[in-house]
Amino acid sequence: MSTAPVRTKRQIKAARGPYGRVGQIVNELDDRFGLARGGRVFLDKIFPDHWSFMLGEIALYSFVVLVATGIFLTLYYVPSQTVSIYHGAYAPLRGQKVTAAYASTVDLSLSVRAGLLMRQMHHWAADIFVGAIVIHMARIFFTGAFRKPRELNWTIGITLLMLSLANGFIGYSLPDDLISGTGLRIMYSIVLSIPFVGTYLAFWLFGGNYPGTVIIPRLFIIHVLILPAIIAALIGAHLALLVRQKHTQFPGKGRSEDNVVGSPMYPTFMAKTTGYLFMITAVITVLGGIAQINPIWQFGQYQADKISYAVQPDWYMGWLDGALRIMPSWEFAGWGHTIPFVVFLPAVVFPGMIFTLCYAWPAIERKFTGDNEIHHLLDRPRDRPKRTAAGAAMIALMFTLLGASATDVLANFFQVSLNEVLWTFRILVFVVPIVVGVFTWRICLEMQGGGESIGRRKRAVVMIRTETGEYRTVETEPQPDDEKEELPPIPVPVRIEVGAEGGGGDGHQSGVRVVPR
Amino acid sequence: VSQDTDVEQPTSPDAPPQVVRPDDPHLQEAVRDPRGAERSIAVVLALGVIGVAVFGAAYVQNWRPWSLGLSLGLGLFFLGFGLTAWGKYLMPQGPFTEARHALRSSRAEREAIAAALVERTGVVVKRRRVLAGLLGSGLGIFGIVALFPLLRSLGPLPGLTLTKTNWRRGSLLVDANGRAIHRDTLVPGGIVTVFPAGFENDDQAVAVDQTVLIRAGTTDLVTEKGRATWAPAGYVAYSKLCTHAGCPVGLYEKQLRLLVCPCHQSMFNIDDGAVPEFGPAPRPLPQLPLYIDRQGFLRAQAGYDQPVGPGYYERNTT
Numbered sequence: 001m002s003t004a005p006v007r008t009k010r011q012i013k014a015a016r017g018p019y020g021r022v023g024q025i026v027n028e029l030d031d032r033f034g035l036a037r038g039g040r041v042f043l044d045k046i047f048p049d050h051w052s053f054m055l056g057e058i059a060l061y062s063f064v065v066l067v068a069t070g071i072f073l074t075l076y077y078v079p080s081q082t083v084s085i086y087h088g089a090y091a092p093l094r095g096q097k098v099t100a101a102y103a104s105t106v107d108l109s110l111s112v113r114a115g116l117l118m119r120q121m122h123h124w125a126a127d128i129f130v131g132a133i134v135i136h137m138a139r140i141f142f143t144g145a146f147r148k149p150r151e152l153n154w155t156i157g158i159t160l161l162m163l164s165l166a167n168g169f170i171g172y173s174l175p176d177d178l179i180s181g182t183g184l185r186i187m188y189s190i191v192l193s194i195p196f197v198g199t200y201l202a203f204w205l206f207g208g209n210y211p212g213t214v215i216i217p218r219l220f221i222i223h224v225l226i227l228p229a230i231i232a233a234l235i236g237a238h239l240a241l242l243v244r245q246k247h248t249q250f251p252g253k254g255r256s257e258d259n260v261v262g263s264p265m266y267p268t269f270m271a272k273t274t275g276y277l278f279m280i281t282a283v284i285t286v287l288g289g290i291a292q293i294n295p296i297w298q299f300g301q302y303q304a305d306k307i308s309y310a311v312q313p314d315w316y317m318g319w320l321d322g323a324l325r326i327m328p329s330w331e332f333a334g335w336g337h338t339i340p341f342v343v344f345l346p347a348v349v350f351p352g353m354i355f356t357l358c359y360a361w362p363a364i365e366r367k368f369t370g371d372n373e374i375h376h377l378l379d380r381p382r383d384r385p386k387r388t389a390a391g392a393a394m395i396a397l398m399f400t401l402l403g404a405s406a407t408d409v410l411a412n413f414f415q416v417s418l419n420e421v422l423w424t425f426r427i428l429v430f431v432v433p434i435v436v437g438v439f440t441w442r443i444c445l446e447m448q449g450g451g452e453s454i455g456r457r458k459r460a461v462v463m464i465r466t467e468t469g470e471y472r473t474v475e476t477e478p479q480p481d482d483e484k485e486e487l488p489p490i491p492v493p494v495r496i497e498v499g500a501e502g503g504g505g506d507g508h509q510s511g512v513r514v515v516p517r
Numbered sequence: 518v519s520q521d522t523d524v525e526q527p528t529s530p531d532a533p534p535q536v537v538r539p540d541d542p543h544l545q546e547a548v549r550d551p552r553g554a555e556r557s558i559a560v561v562l563a564l565g566v567i568g569v570a571v572f573g574a575a576y577v578q579n580w581r582p583w584s585l586g587l588s589l590g591l592g593l594f595f596l597g598f599g600l601t602a603w604g605k606y607l608m609p610q611g612p613f614t615e616a617r618h619a620l621r622s623s624r625a626e627r628e629a630i631a632a633a634l635v636e637r638t639g640v641v642v643k644r645r646r647v648l649a650g651l652l653g654s655g656l657g658i659f660g661i662v663a664l665f666p667l668l669r670s671l672g673p674l675p676g677l678t679l680t681k682t683n684w685r686r687g688s689l690l691v692d693a694n695g696r697a698i699h700r701d702t703l704v705p706g707g708i709v710t711v712f713p714a715g716f717e718n719d720d721q722a723v724a725v726d727q728t729v730l731i732r733a734g735t736t737d738l739v740t741e742k743g744r745a746t747w748a749p750a751g752y753v754a755y756s757k758l759c760t761h762a763g764c765p766v767g768l769y770e771k772q773l774r775l776l777v778c779p780c781h782q783s784m785f786n787i788d789d790g791a792v793p794e795f796g797p798a799p800r801p802l803p804q805l806p807l808y809i810d811r812q813g814f815l816r817a818q819a820g821y822d823q824p825v826g827p828g829y830y831e832r833n834t835t
Contacts, residue, residue: 046615083720116582117589149620182764186780189763189827192679199679199829204671209678210763211724246617260615268611271604278597282590289586304724305693305710305757307767309779324762324797325781331799331828340828342797343762376617408782418782419795489614493537496544 044492047269048249048262052139058132061280062125069122076108079220081213098301101216105175106297121288126168130316141391144379145248151362153241158358167227170219181302193343250378254489257376261489322404326426385444393437400432544609554606562599568592682726684820688713698815703732708769727757741790747806754805755791758826761798
C-alpha cells in the first residue's frame with residue numbers, strides 16, 4: 001500500500017489507524033517484514049491443555065536457568081590446570097597444592113556474593129534438565145507421539161538427551177575435585193577400552209596419557225560453547241518442527257486429526273507458561289539455596305593417587321556406572337592384543353545399543369504394525385499394550401542399573417555381603433524388566449475397554465455403618481457436575497464485540513473491526 | 518491468495534470474520550467469583566514482589582546463601598503462581614480450535630520439485646562428468662586431509678607411554694612427601710602410597726607410577742611362584758591403578774588382607790599376587806619386586822613386568 005508523504009498531525013493519526021502507537025508499530029514492521037498475518041496466526045496458535053504437555057517445558061525452562069546461571073559461573077571460573085598453592089577464602093585448604101580450576105570453583109562458591117547459590121542452582125538445574133527430558137521422552141513414547149510425521153523430532157529429542165548427558169558429565173568434571181576427577185579417570189579408561197582406536201582417541205582427547213594438562217580447558221570450551229550451541233540449535237529445531245507440525249492431542253470432544261483444541265498462545269498460554277517458567281526457576285532457586293549439592297571444598301583437589309569412598313556420579317550417569325559394576329570380569333588377551341570386554345561392553349556397546357534402539361523405535365514400530373499413516377491424535381498407553389510394556393521394561397532396566405550403581409552403599413546400609421548384592425543385581429537386571437514388561441502388558445489388557453468414564457467426575461462414595469455394625473460404602477446421588485460437558489471448541493475470535501459505546505468515530509459499526517485473514 | 522503453506526489460515530479467506538460477544542461462554546473466566554479471584558491473585562503477586570525485594574536486600578547485605586535462595590525462590594514462585602492463576606482463572610478459557618492443514622503438497626508440486634532436481638542435475642552433472650568428478654574428489658580428499666592433521670595435532674600418538682612407568686632397577690621408594698621408606702617405617706598392617714624417588718611431585722608420573730606399599734608381615738612374603746624375593750621383610754608393593762577402570766585402589770581391608778577399589782569394588786588379595794577375588798577387575802594388580810639396600814631403605818629390583826592399569830587394544834600380555 002503506497003501512501004503520500006504524511007504532514008499534519010491529523011494525517012499522522014489517521015495513518016496510524018484506530019490502534020494508535022501499537023498499530024503504527026505493527027504497520028512499520030509489516031511494511032518491512034510482512035509480519036501481520038503470520039504474527040496473528042502465531043498469537044492464535046493453540047496449545048492443548050493437558051498436564052503431560054508441560055513436561056517438555058520443564059526441560060526447556062531448566063535449560064534457560066542453566067544458561068543464565070552458567071554465564072554467571074563463567075565470570076569467575078578459571079579453566080586451567082595450572083598448579084599453585086592455595087591462599088584463598090577457605091581456610092582448611094590454605095597451603096595445599098590446587099589447580100586454578102579447583103581453587104576458582106571453591107572461591108566462587110565461598111567468597112563470591114550469591115556464587116554458591118548460582119553454582120548449586122546450576123547443578124540442580126542440570127539434574128532436573130536431564131530428568132525432565134527423560135520424563136518428557138517417556139510421555140512421547142507411551143502416547144505414540146513419535147509416530148509419523150514426528151519421527152525427526154523424536155530423533156532430535158534423543159540427540160538432545162545424549163548431548164545433555166554428555167554436557168552434564170563434562171560440567172560435573174570441570175571443578176577438578178577428587179570425585180569428578182575419578183569419574184574422568186574412568187572415562188579415560190572407557191575410551192581406552194575401545195578396540196583398535198581407543199588409545200588414539202584417548203590420547204587425542206586428553207592430549208596424551210592421563211591426566212595431562214589440557215583436558216580441563218578442552219572440556220570447558222566443549223561445556224560452555226560447543227555443546228550448548230548445538231543443544232540450543234537443536235532445541236530451536238525441536239520447537240520449530242513442533243510449530244510447523246502443530247501439537248498432538250488426546251482424543252476428546254471436538255478433537256480430531258484435522259484440528260488442535262486448547263488455549264491460544266496469547267494471552268492464556270503465554271500467561272500460564274511464563275508463570276510456569278517462574279515457578280520452575282523458583283524450585284531450582286530454593287533447591288540451590290537450601291539443598292547442598294556437590295560441596296567440592298569437602299572433597300578436595302583431584303590427585304591421581306587419591307580416592308574417596310562411595311564414589312558416585314550424578315544420577316543420570318548411574319545406569320552406566322551400574323552396568324560397569326555388575327559386568328563379569330571378561331577380558332580377551334591374545335595375539336599381542338587385549339580387549340577389555342569388562343569395560344567395553346557395558347560402557348560403550350551397551351549405551352550404544354540403548355540409544356540405537358531409541359533412534360530406531362519409530363521405524364521398528366512402523367515395520368511391526370505396518371502403520372504408515374499420519375497420526376496427530378495420541379494413543380492411550382493401555383490401548384497399545386506391547387509398546388507400553390516395552391517402554392516400562394526399558395525404564396525398569398534403567399532403574400535397576402541405577403540401583404546397581406549403589407551396590408557398596410546398599411551392602412553397607414543393609415549389612416549384607418557385597419557379593420550377595422552384586423549377584424542380586426546381576427539377576428535382577430534380567431528379571432525385573434521381564435517381570436515389569438509382562439505385568440504392564442497384562443495391566444494394559446485389563447484396563448482396556450474402561451474408557452466410558454473418561455472426562456466424567458467420579459461419583460463420590462460415602463462409608464456408612466448399618467444398625468448391625470456392618471460398614472459399607474454407598475454411592476452418593478448423582479450430581480449435576482457428573483455429566484459436565486466441555487463446550488464445543490471454536491476458532492479463536494478475530495474480534496471481540498466490545499459494545500456500541502466503544503465504537504468511537506472510526507466509522508466501524510459498534511466497535512467491531514473486520515480483520516480479513 | 519497464493520499457495521503459502523507457511524501461514525496457516527484457520528478460516529477460508531472468503532468466510533466472514535469471526536466475531537464473538539463477551540457473553541460467549543468461550544470467553545468466560547473460569548471462576549464464578551472473578552473479583553475474589555483477582556483479590557487472591559493480587560495477594561499472591563504482592564508476596565512475590567516482597568520476595569524479590571527481600572532478595573535484593575539480602576544480596577546487598579550479603580546474607581547467607583540460604584536466605585538468598587529462599588527469598589528469590591519464594592518471590593519467583595509467588596510471581597509465577599500468580600501469573601499462572603491469572604491465566605487459568607481470569608483469561609478466556611475456550612476451548613478454542615485451530616485447523617490442522619495437511620503439510621503435504623499437491624501431486625503436481627511434488628512432481629515439479631522432483632523434476633527440477635532430477636532434470637537440472639542431469640543437465641549440469643551428466644554433461645560435465647569430468648568437472649563433477651574433479652570437484653568431488655577434491656572435496657573428498659580435502660575432507661580426509663582436514664580430518665587427519667586436526668586429530669593428529671590434538672595429542673601425541675600413544676607409543677610406549679601406556680606401557681612404561683618410571684620404576685627402574687634400584688628406584689628408591691618414597692612417599693608423597695619425598696621421604697624414603699626404611700624397613701622400619703611401617704608396622705605390620707601399615708600401608709603407604711609410594712613413588713620412585715624424584716617423581717613424587719610430577720603429576721603426570723604420579724598417575725602411572727603410583728604404587729601401594731603394604732607391610733603384610735615381618736618375614737619375606739612369597740605371593741606367587743617365582744616371586745620368592747619380591748616382598749622382603751613383609752613389604753609387598755602393587756600398582757595402585759585398578760586393572761578394571763584405572764581408579765586408585767585406595768582401600769585396604771586389613772583383616773581380610775584385601776585391597777579394594779572404591780569405584781567398582783574390585784578386591785585383590787595381597788597374599789596371593791593381588792589376584793582379583795571379587796568385582797569386575799579382569800587381571801591381578803602388577804607386583805613391584807622390592808629389595809632392601811644396605812642402609813635399610815626399600816628399592817625396586819626392576820620396573821613392572823607388565824603394563825599397569827586398565828586394558829587397551831595394544832596391551833601385550835605375553
